[in-house]
Amino acid sequence: DAGVIQSPRHEVTEMGQEVTLRCKPISGHNSLFWYRQTMMRGLELLIYFNNNVPIDDSGMPEDRFSAKMPNASFSTLKIQPSEPRDSAVYFCASIPGLAGVKGEQFFGPGTRLTVL
Amino acid sequence: QKEVEQDPGPLSVPEGAIVSLNCTYSNSAFQYFMWYRQYSRKGPELLMYTYSSGNKEDGRFTAQVDKSSKYISLFIRDSQPSDSATYLCAMSGRGAQKLVFGQGTRLTINP
Numbered sequence: 001d002a003g004v005i006q007s008p009r010h011e012v013t014e015m016g017q018e019v020t021l022r023c024k025p026i027s028g029h030n031s032l033f034w035y036r037q038t039m040m041r042g043l044e045l046l047i048y049f050n051n052n053v054p055i056d057d058s059g060m061p062e063d064r065f066s067a068k069m070p071n072a073s074f075s076t077l078k079i080q081p082s083e084p085r086d087s088a089v090y091f092c093a094s095i096p097g098l099a100g101v102k103g104e105q106f107f108g109p110g111t112r113l114t115v116l
Numbered sequence: 117q118k119e120v121e122q123d124p125g126p127l128s129v130p131e132g133a134i135v136s137l138n139c140t141y142s143n144s145a146f147q148y149f150m151w152y153r154q155y156s157r158k159g160p161e162l163l164m165y166t167y168s169s170g171n172k173e174d175g176r177f178t179a180q181v182d183k184s185s186k187y188i189s190l191f192i193r194d195s196q197p198s199d200s201a202t203y204l205c206a207m208s209g210r211g212a213q214k215l216v217f218g219q220g221t222r223l224t225i226n227p
Binding site: 004031039041042043044045048056091093095102103104105107108109110 | 122124148149150157158159160161162165204206208213214215216217218219220
């Protein structure tokens with residue numbers, strides 16, 4: 001079975017540009033999480049969805065960030081306009097049901113974003 | 117103060133050594149405790165899971181939870197170079213849906 005798929009794997013952009021990150025969760029999983037990882041702050045939850053509905057977006061840093069899940073097999077995280085401090089690795093994770101079995105979330109390979 | 121504190125290291129030990137990794141936390145509502153392992157340029161993967169206080173052993177790995185002290189540990193026995201990775205503690209409250217991660221400890225096992 002394919003795991004969580006993220007694209008692109010690397011993104012380099014200039015400050016002020018719009019960035020869109022994409023995620024395809026594992027088939028049959030109905031909860032999806034977006035995380036951001038930096039050396040300074042570690043792995044932070046940005047937003048999560050259950051059955052395509054945003055449940056908790058308290059981790060979204062500011063209005064420049066938005067996330068959508070139009071269907072069960074696709075989600076996007078958009079940053080507009082991007083800033084150098086948004087440079088990080090962005091991970092998507094999915095789980096079956098409302099809560100992972102024994103705390104397990106399945107992570108994608110991440111998108112490494114660099115904003116110049 | 118962060119809900120979960122973890123020393124980011126880096127930690128470097130010789131092959132065969134016993135490794136001890138630790139996290140402290142402040143939220144007494146946490147009931148589920150996990151350790152994730154993250155290899156370079158990869159996403160985290162679940163390594164160990166513990167519910168409430170106690171010990172859990174899986175091969176060379178032992179997870180300990182002391183809820184009274186709000187302290188969790190991961191021990192690696194007979195460490196191998198393949199154990200070189202970043203280890204993240206994670207915890208959650210009832211429902212186990214929203215995980216709070218520590219910063220991660222970068223571990224290197226030297227042959």
